[in-house]
Amino acid sequence: MDTFLWIVRVGAIILLIWGVAGTVVQGLSGQGPTGEAWRDLVVAGIAQGAMYGLIALGYSMVYGVLGFINFAHGEVFMSGGMVGFFVANYLWEVRLWETNFVLAILLVLLSSILTSTLVAVIVERIAYRPLRASPRLIPLITSIGISFFLQYTFAGLFGVAVKNYPPPPDSLRSRVSLLGLEIEGSKLLVIVVAVATMVGLYLFVEKTRTGRSIRAVAEDKEIAALMGIDVNRTIVATFAVGGAMAGVAGTLWALLFRGVSFITGFLPGIKAFTAAVLGGIGNLPGAMAGGVLLGLFEGVGPQLVLAGFGIPGVSQLKDVVAFTALVLVLIFKPTGLFGERLSAEDRA
Amino acid sequence: MASSRPVLEFRNVHTHYGPVHILKDVSLSIYEGQIVCLLGGNASGKTTTLKTVLGMVVPTAGEVLIEGEVVNGWRTAQIVARGVSMVPENRRLFKRMTVRENLEIGAYLRKDDTSADYERILDMFPRLKERLGQRAGTLSGGEQQMVAVGRALMARPRVLLMDEPSMGLAPVLVAQNFDIIRQINEAGTTVFVVEQNANMALSIADYGYVLQTGKIVLADTAPNLLANPEMRQAYLGEVG
Ligand SMILES: Nc1ncnc2c1ncn2[C@@H]1O[C@H](COP(=O)(O)OP(=O)(O)O)[C@@H](O)[C@H]1O
Ligand SMILES: [Mg+2]
Numbered sequence: 001m002d003t004f005l006w007i008v009r010v011g012a013i014i015l016l017i018w019g020v021a022g023t024v025v026q027g028l029s030g031q032g033p034t035g036e037a038w039r040d041l042v043v044a045g046i047a048q049g050a051m052y053g054l055i056a057l058g059y060s061m062v063y064g065v066l067g068f069i070n071f072a073h074g075e076v077f078m079s080g081g082m083v084g085f086f087v088a089n090y091l092w093e094v095r096l097w098e099t100n101f102v103l104a105i106l107l108v109l110l111s112s113i114l115t116s117t118l119v120a121v122i123v124e125r126i127a128y129r130p131l132r133a134s135p136r137l138i139p140l141i142t143s144i145g146i147s148f149f150l151q152y153t154f155a156g157l158f159g160v161a162v163k164n165y166p167p168p169p170d171s172l173r174s175r176v177s178l179l180g181l182e183i184e185g186s187k188l189l190v191i192v193v194a195v196a197t198m199v200g201l202y203l204f205v206e207k208t209r210t211g212r213s214i215r216a217v218a219e220d221k222e223i224a225a226l227m228g229i230d231v232n233r234t235i236v237a238t239f240a241v242g243g244a245m246a247g248v249a250g251t252l253w254a255l256l257f258r259g260v261s262f263i264t265g266f267l268p269g270i271k272a273f274t275a276a277v278l279g280g281i282g283n284l285p286g287a288m289a290g291g292v293l294l295g296l297f298e299g300v301g302p303q304l305v306l307a308g309f310g311i312p313g314v315s316q317l318k319d320v321v322a323f324t325a326l327v328l329v330l331i332f333k334p335t336g337l338f339g340e341r342l343s344a345e346d347r348a
Numbered sequence: 349m350a351s352s353r354p355v356l357e358f359r360n361v362h363t364h365y366g367p368v369h370i371l372k373d374v375s376l377s378i379y380e381g382q383i384v385c386l387l388g389g390n391a392s393g394k395t396t397t398l399k400t401v402l403g404m405v406v407p408t409a410g411e412v413l414i415e416g417e418v419v420n421g422w423r424t425a426q427i428v429a430r431g432v433s434m435v436p437e438n439r440r441l442f443k444r445m446t447v448r449e450n451l452e453i454g455a456y457l458r459k460d461d462t463s464a465d466y467e468r469i470l471d472m473f474p475r476l477k478e479r480l481g482q483r484a485g486t487l488s489g490g491e492q493q494m495v496a497v498g499r500a501l502m503a504r505p506r507v508l509l510m511d512e513p514s515m516g517l518a519p520v521l522v523a524q525n526f527d528i529i530r531q532i533n534e535a536g537t538t539v540f541v542v543e544q545n546a547n548m549a550l551s552i553a554d555y556g557y558v559l560q561t562g563k564i565v566l567a568d569t570a571p572n573l574l575a576n577p578e579m580r581q582a583y584l585g586e587v588g
Binding site: 209212213215216219220222223225226227228229230 | 402424428429433434436440442443444445449452453456457499503
C-alpha cells in the first residue's frame with residue numbers, strides 16, 4: 001500500500017517535470033506563448049484564485065465550527081451574484097452605472113453581500129440547526145439538498161438563461177501599469193478587493209470579540225459556553241461572515257466574467273471547496289492561499305505542463321488541472337498544504 | 349465563617365442522562381468563603397454535579413440555588429454571569445490560542461476593567477509571563493493547569509468550581525496546586541473542589557461530601573471526615 005503510494009508520487013513528479021521540460025523546449029525553439037502571454041495567464045490565475053479564496057473561507061469557517069462541508073455554499077455565492085445582477089441592471093437603466101461606476105459597483109457589492117449573508121444565515125437556521133446533534137454526515141447530505149433547492153429556486157424565479165452584467169467602463173477593460181507590469185484593470189480591481197477583504201476578515205477573526213468567540217467555538221463548544229459565549233449566536237455569525245465573503249466573490253465573479261445563472265455556483269463552489277482542502281480545511285489563511293494557488297494552477301498549469309506533452313487546446317483543460325492539483329496535493333500532504341493534524345481530543 | 353445563606357445549594361437534586369439515573373437526591377450547601385470538597389471514585393457523578401451547577405446538565409427533579417435564587421434551566425452564560433466559573437476536568441484550554449488569549453477569554457462576559465485581575469494572576473503564576481504569546485497547546489501539563497485556573501479567575505468568580513485539579517499532575521505540582529487553591533480562597537473566593545485525591549482535598553477543605561454512585565453517603569467537616577474510621581477505610585486507602 002505504502003509502496004503503491006510512493007510509486008504514484010514518483011510518477012506524478014516525473015510527469016510534472018516531463019511536461020514542464022517539454023514546454024521549456026518548445027519555448028526555446030520559439031513556439032508557445034510569449035512572455036506577455038505568460039504574464040496574462042499568471043494575473044488571470046491570481047485574480048480568479050483570489051475569488052476562489054473568498055468562497056473557500058466560507059467552507060473553511062463552517063467546517064471549523066460545525067465539522068461538516070456546507071455544499072450549499074456555492075449557491076450562497078451564486079445568490080449574491082444573481083441579486084447583484086438585478087441591481088446592476090437597474091443602475092444601468094438609470095445610467096448611474098456610466099456616470100458613477102464606483103458608486104454603482106459599491107451598491108452592487110453591498111446588495112450581493114447582503115443577499116449572500118441572508119441566504120447563509122437562513123439556511124443555517126432552517127436546515128442545519130435542527131441537525132446540530134446528528135452525525136456530521138446528516139447535515140452534509142442536507143447541504144447537497146439545499147444546494148439543489150437554491151439552484152432551482154433561482155431557476156424558477158428568474159429563469160435559466162445566463163444574465164449578463166452591463167459592460168464595465170473602458171477604464172477597467174484597458175490595461176493599467178503597476179510596478180512596471182501592465183495589468184488589465186478589472187483583474188487588478190478584483191485582486192485589490194479580494195486582498196482587502198481577506199485582510200479585513202483576518203483582523204476580524206484575530207482581533208474582535210466575535211472573531212475570538214468564533215475561534216473558541218471552533219475549538220471547543222462546551223468550554224466556549226463555559227466562558228459565557230453564546231454558541232448559537234456565534235455559529236450564526238460564522239455563517240454570516242462566510243456568506244459575506246461569498247457575496248464579495250459574487251461581485252468579483254461579475255467583474256471577471258459578467259455572466260451569471262442559477263448554475264453559476266456549482267463549479268466555483270467545488271473549486272473553492274478544493275481550495276479549502278488544498279490549504280488545509282479549517283485554516284483561514286490556508287483557504288486564501290489555497291484559492292490563489294488553485295487559480296494559478298488552473299491559469300498557468302495547462303500551458304506549463306500539459307502543452308509540454310503536445311496536447312492540443314490545453315486552455316480548455318483548466319478544470320482537469322485544478323482537480324488534478326487537488327489529488328496531487330492530497331497524495332503528498334493529506335492534511336492540505338497548511339493543515340495541522342488535529343488530535344482526536346481537539347476534534348471532540 | 350459560614351454566613352446564614354449558602355452561596356450555592358442543591359436541594360434534593362436528581363439528574364438523568366437519557367434513562368440513566370445519575371445524581372440521586374443530592375443535597376449540599378456551600379457557604380461564602382468556604383472550601384468545600386466533593387470526594388468520590390470514578391464515575392460516581394462528580395463531574396455531573398459541577399455540570400449541573402453550570403446548567404450544562406438540567407436536573408430532572410430538585411433545585412439548584414445560587415445565593416438563594418433557583419437557577420434550574422438557566423443557560424450556562426447566565427450562570428457564569430452570576431459569578432460561577434469552572435476549571436474543567438483535563439483543563440481543556442483553547443490550545444490554538446495564545447496564553448494571553450486564553451486568559452482574556454475568561455473575562456468574556458465582563459464589561460469592567462480586567463487589568464487588575466490579569467496582573468494578579470500573572471503574579472500568582474510568574475511562569476506564564478514569558479509564555480503569554482505562546483500557544484496554550486504547547487505548554488506543559490503544570491503550566492496548562494495554571495492557565496486553566498487563571499482563565500477561570502479572570503471572570504472574577506464568587507464561586508470557583510474545580511474538577512479534579514490534581515488529575516494527571518506530578519505529586520509536587522499537586523501540592524503546589526492545592527496551595528494555590530488555598531491562596532485563591534484566602535483572597536475571598538468560595539471554592540467547590542471535586543477530587544479523588546481525598547487526603548489532599550480534605551487537608552485544605554472546611555467541609556466535605558462523599559459521593560458514591562450518585563448518592564451523598566457522608567457529609568461532615570474536613571477534620572471529622574479525616575478522623576472518621578469508615579472514611580479512612582473506604583477513601584483514604586487505609587486497611588481497617
Ligand atoms: N454525556 C453523558 N451521557 C451519558 N452518560 C454519561 C455522560 N456523562 C457521564 N455519564 C455517566 O454518568 C456517570 C457519572 O459520570 P461523571 O459525573 O463524569 O463521573 P465522575 O466525574 O465522578 O468520574 C458515569 O457512569 C458516566 O458514564
Ligand atoms: Mg469527572
